[in-house]
Every structure is written in C-alpha cells, then in structure tokens.
Amino acid sequence: MDVFDDLIRGVRAHGSLFGSSVLTPPWSLHFADGAPLTLCAVLGGAGWIVPEHGEPVPLRDRETVVVRGPEPFSFVDEVGTRAAPVSCGQHCAVPGQGGTRHRRGWHDSGDADVTLIVGAYPVRGEISRRLVEALPGVLRVDGGGTGDGVLDHLAEEVAIDRPGQQVVLDRLLDWxxxxxxxxxxxxxxxxxxAWWAAQHDPVVGDALRRMHAEPAAPWTVAVLADRARVSRSTLAKRFGELMGEPPLTYLTRWRMTLAAEMLVERSSATVADVARAVGYSDPFGFSAAFKRVRGVNPSEFRRTATA
Incomplete structure (x- = not known):
C-alpha cells in the first residue's frame, strides 16, 4: 500500500462517461455539472479547454487534460469561437444537445474533425480529497505516453454498444x-x-508505506527506523526534508483523515470504535487529537458532515 493507492481509491468512474462526441467546427461544449474531476481526451484533431477562471489550455490530438471542479469549463474549437455554447452534463447524451447518439456508445459513418472522450469522476470521502487538493485547476499531459494504449481501447469501446459496456468504460477511464x-x-x-516524490526515497518511502499499510499500529520513530535499517536521526532528518514535517506528525494527520472518513461513512460506528480503528485505545485522547488536527471534535465533525 502506497500513498497514491490510498488517495485515489475513492476516485472511481461509475456510469460517468458523458460521451464520445464527434465534433465539426465551430463548437462550444459547456460543462457545468460541477464534477470534482473531469478527464478529457481528443482523437484526430484539437481544441481548447477554457476554465471559467484561468487561461485557456490547448488540447491537441491524443493529449489528455484533467479539470478540477466544481467550477465549470468549456471545450471549444478556438478561443473566441462563434459557436453558441451547448450545455453538457448528465443529460448531454443526444445529438440535439451536442453529445452522443446513445448514452453508452456512439457511432457515425460521417466524417468529423475531432472526437472528444469525456469522463467525470465523483470524489468520495476525506481521503481522496487530499489527492484533489494537490492538483491544479487544469493539468495537461502530452500524447505518446502510457495512456495512449488506454485511449485506443476507449475509442474502440465507445464506437459500438455491447453488453457490459459501461463497466468496461468505467474501468478504462480509471486506468x-x-x-x-x-x-x-x-x-x-x-x-x-511531497508525498509523491517521497515515495521514491528508500527510507522515507518505506516509512510511508508501512504507516499507510498499518495506520493503527503502534509506530514510533525508532520502530520505523529499525524497519528501514537506518538510525532514528537519519529517518527523522530525511522525512522532515522530504515531507516538511516529522514522521509521527504525518502519521497523526493521516489517522485523523481516516477517522474523518469513517465518521461519515460508518454511521453505526461510535467515536470509540473509530478511535480503536486508527490506533487509539483511549477515545478521549483520540478526540483531543482529532480536534487539534481538524479544529472540531469528532461528534461535531460528524454532525456537520452528515448534515
């Protein structure tokens, strides 16, 4: 278990393919559904991602962008396009709305300039929110990388309706x-x-993997250092340099993130249950730690979050 595995586990496609829209200029698709993350990729052409606040970002053939919500954004053929905006979201699934002929697939024998593949992602829980917060408003990745093969599979799958297609599309979008x-x-x-770069360090990465694999274990700096086969001072120094905080401070924050998610997701769990699950035998000590990190006690957090 590494940090990235933990943080991305609550980001999953689930019936979230808005469509594979084949577009001819001019066009302007406006995405205003407020999805926490939206992935866009193009085949056979180019366009522009225009966030509501921020500079336009070019999106060329086989490139991919991830847009962080909830602010809306547009995909246009060119900045300042003369096309009237077409609102896209959960209902953008028919040609009349600028979307796909079918909810789960699209096929057209005509010529087109650009094929846009779009997937929107819900983000569940406090854990995955830490991943989203580490991302910019719009990030772009060039074509030619490891995602190219997945993009080819997506293009093939959306071209025709098949039994079980939505499950396949969801998993391909996750990939x-x-x-x-x-x-x-x-x-x-x-x-x-910091957590991404630190995973590649043999000492700090080892400590991070152990804390994420067994967050409730009675970890100390001495035990973590012994497992990594270094001295306590070496671990503390390298961890502080790469992560910007001591090992046990990081562990406490991670435990409180896990606890926050449990308080919301497990309605039947008591505060004492959650405390034990994240390594605290004393619920009062856990409550004090939770308030120190999150600013409110566990019960108040649960009431506010579930409301």
Missing amino acids: MLVCTLREWFDRPGGRPP
Missing part, C-alpha cells in the same frame, strides 16, 4: 486517469506533492 496523473506528477521540471 486512463491513473496513467495521466502518474505522468503529470513525474513530468520533468514538475513540482509534485
């Missing part, structure tokens, strides 16, 4: 999102989040 985020985090000259 495409993972490939896109990996390439963006690893891009030359990029500034990935």
